[in-house]
Amino acid sequence: MYSRHSVLGSVWRHGIVLLLCAFSVFPVLWIASASFNATNNMQTQQLIPPQPSLVHYRELLNSERYDFFGWLWNSLKITLITASLTVVLAGLGAYSFSRFRFKGRRVGLLGLLLIQMFPQMLAMVAIFLLILSLGDVFPWAGLNTHTGLILVYLGGAMGFNTWLMKGYFDTIPRSLEESAKVDGASPFQAFYKIVLPLARPILATIFILSFISTYSELIIASILLRSNDMFTLPVGMNLLISDQYGRRWGMFAAGALVSMIPFLVAFILAQRSLVSGLTRGSVKE
Amino acid sequence: MIWRLLAKYWAKVIILGTLVAVSIYVSIYLLGKGMYIPAAMPLIGSGLISYIFLSSKRYPLRWLVPGLIFLAVMVAYPIGYTFVSSFTNVGTGHMLSRTQAVDQLLGRTYAPADAQTYSYAAFANEAGELALVLTAEGESLLYVAGEASSIQLSDSRFLDQDGDGSAEAFGEYRRLSIAQIVPRLSELETYAIDFEGAEIGLRDLNTWVTRAPLYEYDETTSTMTDLTTGVLYKAVDGIFTAEDGSEIYPGYRVGVGLRNYARLLTNPQIAGPFAKVFIWTFVFALLTTILNFSLGLGTAVLLNDPFLRFRTLYRVLMVIPYALPGFITILVWRGMLNESFGIINVILTSVFGAGARVKWLTDPMWAKTSILLVNLWLGYPYMMLISLGSLQSIPGSLYEAAKVDGARWWQQFWRITLPLLLMPLGPLLVGTFAFNFNNFTLIYLLTEGGPPIAGSVTPAGATDILISYTYNLAFQGDRGNQLGLAAAVSVLIFLIIGTISAINFRMTGALEELSKNV
Numbered sequence: 001m002y003s004r005h006s007v008l009g010s011v012w013r014h015g016i017v018l019l020l021c022a023f024s025v026f027p028v029l030w031i032a033s034a035s036f037n038a039t040n041n042m043q044t045q046q047l048i049p050p051q052p053s054l055v056h057y058r059e060l061l062n063s064e065r066y067d068f069f070g071w072l073w074n075s076l077k078i079t080l081i082t083a084s085l086t087v088v089l090a091g092l093g094a095y096s097f098s099r100f101r102f103k104g105r106r107v108g109l110l111g112l113l114l115i116q117m118f119p120q121m122l123a124m125v126a127i128f129l130l131i132l133s134l135g136d137v138f139p140w141a142g143l144n145t146h147t148g149l150i151l152v153y154l155g156g157a158m159g160f161n162t163w164l165m166k167g168y169f170d171t172i173p174r175s176l177e178e179s180a181k182v183d184g185a186s187p188f189q190a191f192y193k194i195v196l197p198l199a200r201p202i203l204a205t206i207f208i209l210s211f212i213s214t215y216s217e218l219i220i221a222s223i224l225l226r227s228n229d230m231f232t233l234p235v236g237m238n239l240l241i242s243d244q245y246g247r248r249w250g251m252f253a254a255g256a257l258v259s260m261i262p263f264l265v266a267f268i269l270a271q272r273s274l275v276s277g278l279t280r281g282s283v284k285e
Numbered sequence: 286m287i288w289r290l291l292a293k294y295w296a297k298v299i300i301l302g303t304l305v306a307v308s309i310y311v312s313i314y315l316l317g318k319g320m321y322i323p324a325a326m327p328l329i330g331s332g333l334i335s336y337i338f339l340s341s342k343r344y345p346l347r348w349l350v351p352g353l354i355f356l357a358v359m360v361a362y363p364i365g366y367t368f369v370s371s372f373t374n375v376g377t378g379h380m381l382s383r384t385q386a387v388d389q390l391l392g393r394t395y396a397p398a399d400a401q402t403y404s405y406a407a408f409a410n411e412a413g414e415l416a417l418v419l420t421a422e423g424e425s426l427l428y429v430a431g432e433a434s435s436i437q438l439s440d441s442r443f444l445d446q447d448g449d450g451s452a453e454a455f456g457e458y459r460r461l462s463i464a465q466i467v468p469r470l471s472e473l474e475t476y477a478i479d480f481e482g483a484e485i486g487l488r489d490l491n492t493w494v495t496r497a498p499l500y501e502y503d504e505t506t507s508t509m510t511d512l513t514t515g516v517l518y519k520a521v522d523g524i525f526t527a528e529d530g531s532e533i534y535p536g537y538r539v540g541v542g543l544r545n546y547a548r549l550l551t552n553p554q555i556a557g558p559f560a561k562v563f564i565w566t567f568v569f570a571l572l573t574t575i576l577n578f579s580l581g582l583g584t585a586v587l588l589n590d591p592f593l594r595f596r597t598l599y600r601v602l603m604v605i606p607y608a609l610p611g612f613i614t615i616l617v618w619r620g621m622l623n624e625s626f627g628i629i630n631v632i633l634t635s636v637f638g639a640g641a642r643v644k645w646l647t648d649p650m651w652a653k654t655s656i657l658l659v660n661l662w663l664g665y666p667y668m669m670l671i672s673l674g675s676l677q678s679i680p681g682s683l684y685e686a687a688k689v690d691g692a693r694w695w696q697q698f699w700r701i702t703l704p705l706l707l708m709p710l711g712p713l714l715v716g717t718f719a720f721n722f723n724n725f726t727l728i729y730l731l732t733e734g735g736p737p738i739a740g741s742v743t744p745a746g747a748t749d750i751l752i753s754y755t756y757n758l759a760f761q762g763d764r765g766n767q768l769g770l771a772a773a774v775s776v777l778i779f780l781i782i783g784t785i786s787a788i789n790f791r792m793t794g795a796l797e798e799l800s801k802n803v
Binding site for chain 2: 002003004005013014016017018020021023024025027028030031041042045088089090092093095096097100101102104105108112115117118119120121122123124125126127128129130133136137151152154155156158159162187215216218219222223233234237238241245246249252253256259260263264267268
């Protein structure tokens with residue numbers, strides 16, 4: 001379908017592609033520039049800051065009303081705990097589905113497949129009422145607690161990740177575990193010492209996918225978290241800017257740039273699996 | 286060996302025992318609140334778990350238990366409970382169960398005409414604990430640590446050093462001045478002192494008064510009687526209502542059948558905006574999928590060209606939007622699209638004059654355009670990446686054969702590239718559709734669903750999609766939380782997503798695959 005370009009053909013191709021690159025890159029350059037521009041005003045902002053300064057980063061560090069670094073810490077804490085526990089829970093479940101044959105296995109697998117079709121957030125009303133009443137019994141897991149939020153996230157991640165992991169476990173030959181069992185290993189030892197090390201790629205993939213989706217989760221966090229000091233970044237950054245683009249643009253820009261870093265790192269690590277069909281277009285955006 | 290087995294056995298007994306104990310505690314707590322069905326859940330759950338861990342036949346299930354608990358409690362139960370809630374009136378003023386509401390109303394009191402009033406002195410010890418001495422007609426009572434008892438003012442614990450007739454101390458408790466009492470008034474207001482069959486409560490800063498229950502509840506007829514006026518309140522739709530229509534809050538949750546659904550479909554003030562939201566959800570999800578895919582595929586075709594230089598660099602630059610968190614970049618776009626300060630309007634007005642200012646986020650049509658534009662920016666890199674992957678798997682010989690037959694490039698594209706791409710990418714496109722169908726983050730952060738639809742009694746905006754509309758109904762405080770109605774919308778989304786997924790399964794054969802090789 002392709003052939004060597006004429007000069008004209010070369011020009012229009014590069015023209016279109018460069019235009020698209022500009023479309024993709026401009027907003028990012030613009031926000032980066034805003035964070036180093038001494039002015040807080042969007043109208044007078046220039047793409048190349050006339051007097052680059054770190055004043056907005058300092059503002060961010062010292063703000064009493066907007067505890068940006070508190071939110072960053074909350075986000076990282078919640079995200080890392082959720083991702084780690086997701087790997088553990090999905091790993092245990094997937095191993096059982098992959099290696100054991102038991103009554104209810106097919107129904108269980110089918111159930112997982114069906115349940116993961118429905119995004120958990122659709123049940124937001126019920127989740128809110130559930131956590132509200134959970135807090136009556138266990139105040140440490142009620143509304144406005146990180147524990148409650150993590151519990152909800154863990155449930156939402158189970159279906160899809162167990163399936164993904166089971167598929168990978170299925171490709172690991174059983175003969176390795178069987179020989180370990182002959183040597184007297186218990187099923188758990190066989191899982192822990194043989195299957196898990198071999199499954200490292202999928203464990204890493206699930207960890208990072210879970211990191212990416214939890215880090216950006218907005219709706220459940222904004223329903224369950226009520227006070228400023230408990231917010232995660234998506235809830236907090238929305239509050240910080242709250243349509244005050246004329247007044248807090250610079251400070252927001254500095255926060256935006258910092259917030260991007262953990263996500264970007266996770267993305268680069270997970271690039272390959274994000275691009276292959278693994279995630280069915282539903283992980284982020 | 287035997288010791289290890291014993292230790293393992295005892296560890297199991299202790300852990301399961303704790304689990305059962307905690308679940309019994311939770312059940313009793315819920316029973317006390319009149320929540321009978323939720324109260325059964327922990328018992329059933331802990332019973333099942335104990336069985337699984339004690340029966341060797343159920344060994345494989347032990348591995349599943351931890352994950353399944355979360356799945357059951359945080360996904361399956363909420364989904365089921367959403368269905369149930371959609372048939373109730375749960376929401377502001379109707380949050381409690383019937384038992385809770387009745388209990389709360391029966392706890393209300395008033396001061397009858399023949400009430401006894403008390404003057405009082407308050408004392409506090411070093412720890413800040415209070416002792417109250419209430420006096421009326423020469424009789425006194427002491428209230429300390431939640432217990433009331435008779436006391437004589439001649440009691441030796443009263444210390445009246447200056448001899449003015451009022452004690453400065455009571456045992457280790459020191460007298461509080463009025464100024465010291467004021468900050469603790471809200472605490473005093475919660476006291477209900479039970480003394481010789483009467484309840485005594487704080488009336489004002491200086492006096493306490495005996496109180497009588499305000500309402501009397503008749504279990505058999507489910508009616509509430511106001512004892513001050515004698516007005517009879519009947520239970521109507523989850524709230525006690527008098528003949529003249531006056532109601533006593535709080536109400537309680539009660540089944541309303543299909544009324545929530547009926548309101549969405551027939552109540553003109555709700556149904557009109559709801560229909561708009563419903564249609565826009567489909568239009569948005571479909572258009573955004575088509576737009577993103579078209580641009581993504583077009584870019585992929587350009588970048589797949591081996592004669593194009595710098596294509597790796599181009600690809601990296603174009604993927605940037607996909608590699609950054611959407612919740613940040615959407616807010617950045619919201620700033621860039623800002624009507625007065627945003628860079629886009631600044632450029633437009635400087636090139637075309639002040640008349641070129643566009644209401645990107647406040648005019649219904651432009652807001653919809655902005656949503657599609659920003660989502661194109663967010664989503665086309667993903668489409669480009671998956672298209673690039675699939676393009677490379679199309680054998681070049683097909684194109685050579687087509688060329689030999691004299692096909693032009695666009696014929697090659699329509700007859701070879703597109704059909705061969707749609708096969709593997711079809712399910713991903715359906716996935717993108719389903720994802721955007723519920724793309725709450727985009728709508729909420731870019732336009733908050735706005736601009737509002739005029740004349741709507743529910744909070745609905747021109748760019749609201751079903752999920753953001755649900756969120757508004759349930760959690761936007763200004764018009765009350767209509768949780769029941771929101772649940773009904775959720776159920777509709779469930780049905781739509783279920784249908785889409787069923788089609789997707791049919792297309793990919795996922796279920797057949799499942800039954801073949803699980």
